[in-house]
Amino acid sequence: MNVEAALHDALPARDPREYPVVIPAVGGDLCGVFADPGTPTNETAVLLLVGGGFIPMTHRNRMWVRLSRRLVNHGCPVLRFDYHGIGESKGATPDYVLDRPFVEDVEGAVQWLRGRGVTQIVMVGSCFGARAILAAGERVPELYAAALLSPPLRRGALGEQAATRFAETLTVRGYLRKAMQGRVLRRLRDPQWRARYWRVARVKLQRLSESVSGGRPSRKFSPRLAWVSEAFLRPVQALPHRGVRLCFMYGDQEAHYEEFQRAREAGIDELFQGADGLVEVRTVAGVLHGFTTCAIQDRAIDEVSEWILQLPIGEGRWAADDRANARGVVGHA
């Protein structure tokens, strides 16, 4: 079916509109904005999640506002919301730990959508938000598809990438050698540097403690993927086997994509076996993570909206299945 014709068929019965909503959740009331297409029934909805870095639900440069408005004009209901402690929501300032994303917040948003009769949910999340989708996805039977933008693969807290890299590449002797450098010793007088060095040391100590206790790596996955968080691997394996479509999207120049490539070399694709056609990997030129240029934001919005609009949703189809293959798809798992 022609995309434009399909979209025309899906035109809303009345003007789309947006309004703020209160979403009850475990960590306190969350605030969201619902983009309502005005169609008589909204069985499928899109849920947008921002990443870490204390970014409110608009996302950087209103990315999620722009994406919501584009999708709602095509008949898709869209909910965006602030995590607890962020933006308009209630709750204390959160810590962004990749293995402990805000599942209760996602569940609150899902529950709100259920209350509106939504039975199928497409989630879109960037970085930490993508990890929240993976973590919550196992508990959300309505999850139909997810666009995961620059999802990190590791465990640990956001902002600890350097510490994590050191922990994996340096031996204890290497740490001590670095610590004894004059520059490092001088910087120890500065409280900010002290805090930074302590973070680096703490991550290494955690890794050492894990290797001594045998707590990690998991026996469930290949030892070659031991550096990848099990909280990432488990849903990435389980969701497609449940029929959930996953679209990984990275910038080809970013560290998270290097990690993802490394994981592919280590055999992560084996997890998708038996779920043919449900997992897709897209790359865009440059760095997607952080969305620090208008051009990359526009590209991300185009890619995500195109991917969503070509999904076979409900009784109808909004676009041909092979449309994604025709443009921009660099790899299929």
Add this chain to the structure above:
Amino acid sequence: MGAVVEAEVARRVDPSGFVEEAAIRPTGGSTVFEVAYLPAAGARIGVVICCPVLVEQLTNYRYEVLLARSLASRGVGVFRFHYRGTGHSGGEDSELSLDTMVDDALRAAERAQTRLGVDRLVLVGTRLGALVAGRVARHAPTAGLVFWAPVVDGARYLNELIRARLARELKDSRFAGAGTSAWKEELETRGWIDILGYALHSTLHRSVLHSRLDADVEGARIPALLVQFGRGDSLRPDLSRLRNALTEGGGRVDVRSIREEPAWFFPSSPMKSAPRLLKMTTEWVLTLAQ
């Protein structure tokens, strides 16, 4: 988006007694996102918060929400809004200018008086929002002004934006061969430049370039709280000029220092001094309510 038929209000009752109401309302051919904080026993005085724009809107977002809640829990009505072309409001960022921001803030001041049931307002402005608050103070019944790290000189602010862009380009190795003044040509030919993932359009650039907060508030005779951020002890020259302009007409200016420089252009971690900032601002506003 088509025209909004009517505004639906999201209402939340805070355990401390005030009600928070958020809506996206049709205004001037577009829509404006607004949040009103209504104290249980009625407001003694109202506060309108004029937020910054571009990436600083994100950096300051939570502090404005927390300030509003802090004030509302102490009996002060508060009104927050997003300028058209920003946040959840309608419109495009290409239409944003200092004039449209001031128009929106004036409308917000009127709405605040109606919604909060007050006749006196305190205007709070952070960074470029301070420039907006300073201009609105001429036309609204202003009982006080609060400036957090205000932009006093529009040209200097624009230079800071350009410097932040160059710093990002250097970090991302996107600087190669472009030269430090490539942005000027880009702004002239394309009509906008990318500042850390935000489009700074020529309309906003032009409207801010020659603006001066000290000139706008000169002789205003309005009590003001001026909050300087940073490690230095002495008042910076631009803020000193602002203080002098405010005191010239006989107005009282209280200066406070927060010994921390928030990363205005690079939102990452919350400001450690935020509780102190919120407390000092709340208490200062309460002195006007008495």
